[in-house]
Amino acid sequence: MKITFLGGGNMATALIGGMLERGFAAAGLQVVELGEAARCALAQRFGVRAVESFDDAALACDVLVLAVKPQQMKAALAPIAGRLCGQLVISIAAGLRLADLGRWLGAPGAPHARLVRCMPNTPALIGAGVTGLYADPSVDAAGRETAGRILAAVGSTVWADAEAQMDAVTAISGSGPAYVFHFIEALESAGRSLGFDEAGARRLAIDTVLGAAKLAANSADAPAVLRQKVTSKGGTTEAALASLAAAGWHDELVAAVQAAEARGRELGAELGKD
Numbered sequence: 001m002k003i004t005f006l007g008g009g010n011m012a013t014a015l016i017g018g019m020l021e022r023g024f025a026a027a028g029l030q031v032v033e034l035g036e037a038a039r040c041a042l043a044q045r046f047g048v049r050a051v052e053s054f055d056d057a058a059l060a061c062d063v064l065v066l067a068v069k070p071q072q073m074k075a076a077l078a079p080i081a082g083r084l085c086g087q088l089v090i091s092i093a094a095g096l097r098l099a100d101l102g103r104w105l106g107a108p109g110a111p112h113a114r115l116v117r118c119m120p121n122t123p124a125l126i127g128a129g130v131t132g133l134y135a136d137p138s139v140d141a142a143g144r145e146t147a148g149r150i151l152a153a154v155g156s157t158v159w160a161d162a163e164a165q166m167d168a169v170t171a172i173s174g175s176g177p178a179y180v181f182h183f184i185e186a187l188e189s190a191g192r193s194l195g196f197d198e199a200g201a202r203r204l205a206i207d208t209v210l211g212a213a214k215l216a217a218n219s220a221d222a223p224a225v226l227r228q229k230v231t232s233k234g235g236t237t238e239a240a241l242a243s244l245a246a247a248g249w250h251d252e253l254v255a256a257v258q259a260a261e262a263r264g265r266e267l268g269a270e271l272g273k274d
């Protein structure tokens, strides 16, 4: 299978690294990437073909993965508009809607339909990502299987039933690592304020999140039950959780994720206008 990536930045690099580990052949992968340094790095690290702009070889692929920033997408697709012949196209861009991508990729009056919209996240860099996927109804089972297999190279996958859910996926798991890093930063700050040096405070914070996430992933108990098991009556955890509840922490986080979801929809509408 021949797969071409449009954009060879962070996420494309993570995907390519994961795919090679899962047995995809480097000879089948190509990258169209504007930046010379990024092209050299991809070619040297992975042995894939990396070119500055689409040529016949880059276009002659079975799957095209769109991995440029949402704001870069329309201009990046312009050189190949109307030049695809039935390839499966997988977009990992936040916000961008299939209808707009199809219009930008197709010829006038003939939008490209064989599209899958995905949202991975940065733990993909270490093979621990989670990706939400939604396929245009025109994509057949083989196309869905191919998209699922590519994204499964960097972590777990969850299929969405409706395209609107992709903005929710973006808000929960796409942006989610940033919320967790922010939580780690806060726990580390607390450790510093209580007398630990940076290294000690960071170790305590990171390993707590790592251990708790592993326990949640491997336990039959729901997270709420696991939380209750840490919380002794009249103890230390209860004092901390009461302080968080008084600050409205839970509702604040829900509101933050809702803001991200709204921004995803807004981005899609803004960028899809033209």
Ligand SMILES: NC(=O)C1=CN([C@@H]2O[C@H](COP(=O)(O)OP(=O)(O)OC[C@H]3O[C@@H](n4cnc5c(N)ncnc54)[C@H](O)[C@@H]3O)[C@@H](O)[C@H]2O)C=CC1
Residues within 6 Å of the ligand: 006, 007, 008, 009, 010, 011, 012, 032, 033, 034, 035, 038, 052, 067, 068, 069, 070, 072, 075, 076, 077, 092, 093, 094, 119, 120, 121, 122, 174
């Ligand atoms: N960073 C994140 O946490 C996540 C990002 N995404 C999505 O992944 C996509 C890529 O994001 P990153 O890899 O973080 O961005 P990035 O900026 O690292 O990579 C984008 C690459 O595209 C290249 N590029 C731009 N215009 C081009 C063109 N016309 N032709 C060829 N190459 C071009 C740039 O030189 C750059 O190397 C975005 O659409 C983003 O929404 C999805 C999930 C998570």
Ligand SMILES: O=C(O)[C@@H]1CCC=N1
Residues within 6 Å of the ligand: 094, 170, 174, 175
């Ligand atoms: O912040 C963003 O827009 C992208 C999408 C998900 C993670 N980063």
